[in-house]
Amino acid sequence: MTTTSARIRIADAIGEILPHGVPFRFTAYDGSSAGPPDARVHLHLANERGLSFMLTAPGDLGMARAYVSGDLELEGVHPGDPYEAMATVMDDLRPKLPSPSDAFRILRGLGLSHLKPPPPPPQEHLPRWRRTLEGLRHSKNRDAAVIHHHYDVSNEFYEHVLGPSMTYTCAAFPHEDATLEEAQAYKYDLVARKIGLKPGMTLLDVGCGWGGMARHAAREYGVKAIGVTLSEQQAQWAQRAIERDGLADLAEVRFGDYRDVAERDFDAISSIGLTEHIGVRNYPGYFRFLFDRLRPGGRLLNHCITRPDNHSRASAGAFIDRYVFPDGELTGSGKIISVMQDTGFEVRHEENLREHYARTLAGWNRNLEANWDACVKEAGLGTSRVWGLYMAGSRLAFERNEIQLHQVLGVRPDAAGNAHFPLRPDWEG
Template sequence: MSMTIGEVADRVFGTDVPFRFEAYDGSVGGRQGSDVVVRVENERGLRYLVTAPGELGLARAYVQGDLSLIGVDPGDPYDLLSVFLDKVTVQRPPVSELRDIFRSLGIASFRPPELPREEAVPAWRRAVEGLRHSRNRDAEAIHHHYDVSNAFYEMVLGPSMTYTCACYPQDSSTLEEAQAHKYDLVARKLGLRPGMRLLDVGCGWGGMVRHAVEHYGVTALGVTLSAEQASWAQQRIKETGLDDRAEVRHLDYRDVPEGGFDAISSIGLTEHIGIKNYPSYFTFLHGKLREGGRLLNHSITRPENTSNGLKRGGFIDRYVFPDGELAGVGTIVSAMQDHGFEIRHTEDLREHYARTTRAWCKNLSASWDACVAEAGQGTARVWGLYMAGSSLGFERNWIQLHQVLGVKVGADGDAHYPLRPTFGV
């Protein structure tokens, strides 16, 4: 029995779905009359879906423009993803129908198309850049995600140019207010005071460096593997007249020659380090601090400690964070404890990250045409999917965001820490 593409879609997704399905062969499926339409535009789009069933095939077709979502805001597809997760279940057709499906789609549909340019190559091919989390491979992974376009990030992230979880002091706080509050919370947890020296590893566009220097009177050094971030950050530091006490270098944190810092902030870097490298990472940071110095580690975490890592070959690994790895907060705390730090405070900000990524989606949506013109439709679509999906992940407790504060205790047991925390909330 020959089937249309629409009929095959109904076999796989059913008809009680929150969208109408259309295909280039003129066939339809799904819920007729729905305002949301999922349309396969051409044969290449079908090949993406057939050769990589699931999230990766859908992403490839959508990023390439071979799959259209009509009635959906491409900059903020949160509502569609939410309903899709709740109401769509992929059904495996009966064995008796598989042969008919294969014949109906044709053997050419099972030939994999070329990868979209926005997709990182598989992990086994990335090995040409070195072992996972080698210096070369880490640099390439950072380049893939962060060196898109500073102008693109300015539109999505807003004036703060801060690509990490904000902390909303009030329900009514804006994104900018929340990002400033986050930097201030980090500074207070670190106990920053005038004259201190701060090292910010994985400093991004230098937001923490500038905040600490301007508001706490410290001297700060930030390092990042992104050349575009470092260039933008140094320019902003000069424009704000902070270049006598603030610096951002294009440098691997492992190559920082200075030591004796009073405090270290690591905001959004641990995700890129690799779990097996936690011992050397925290040992290195411990060695850069004076006695009594503090480390504030801020990173995305898992809600448990039994499945550390990331799904290899999934959407996030191939389109967003190549070689990224997430661990439970318990894993991070244990690694810090085992390599010199006394843990003084932990805090989960996952609801704040859900709000942060929703705000980024709204920024992307509001500047959609300009973002597409700057970075291309494929990159803009990746960001819409990634940020909307991240919002759902944080809301549903699939992922979390933890700040962990550690202290380098002196040989005499003196942690140089007050009897009660002074940073409040």
């Protein structure tokens, strides 16, 4: 029997927390080990700082801090695509919460000095309570700060990860063998057809990223398009691409908040990957703003990540909130549809593309792995590890129906109730 004063080897402590066995090979700096010696996935805890990270923030945040800092090493899989490692852990990891007395015994055996939190990695954003210094949640200043944290990493970094389309949203694969680039182009055209674009129309694309939708609408449909993004680097890249493609007479990308768009009577609005950043409480104001910017008969296509139900907690987990999408919130498609209807939209169509997002993420992980050295040179090892980890984890979540991707098409009817909509959807013809 281990006494309360005895030292505990790290692997033995893990064995107590995982009584059903360790599904991967684990080794630690104290010489201890656990799990099958021939396991495909091997985690190595390299130093005491890594142990402190995991003890002071149990769960995904502590492990992420140790991994991003290089204190928790992943062997057997490439850091650009740790999908296999994450699948192994999520499939077979069955921790048992120790009793308070056992928890104290384990902590004392590992060393209570490890309960002093080390400074987090520089890639980590502030905790939510400290973000109030940047403004109230989803205020313009705070939204700008959190968007800068994620999207202004480096345009060159994103070129390596996203590929030539520079599209950071779910693609739509027209067939099993479609490439990522083909699927991104198909997604833009699917949106364009759903909102009924025709030459001479006007389009507002909110949260436009690097301007892919605005450029597609201008180039393929002769539409006058305005894109808006809170990322200055995105706006600069997009405007250069517009000028390079000879589309400056039709397309424009602005650096700013969508709430500052003064123009009205747009024929169509696309919102591709923005709603996740709005905040569920702000949905009524968000959809009301978009409704007011449309002419009667105009269409809105809202494309965003959702929960598989309408009652789960909206906020993301600790790792996603601190390292990937600070202040991001997700809810079910039913909530989105109900708010759109309450705002005045007539919802005419919706579909779930979650399997498509899993494929999209797999493509981004492959790009990150293939361009790993260039990505590390551009953005640093820690940031590259963050992106590999979160994209692989998100792929698993889409595959396992823990999150979804819904496109919801709404129309602003005219005063007589006419939606100016065909008897049957015509975008798949």
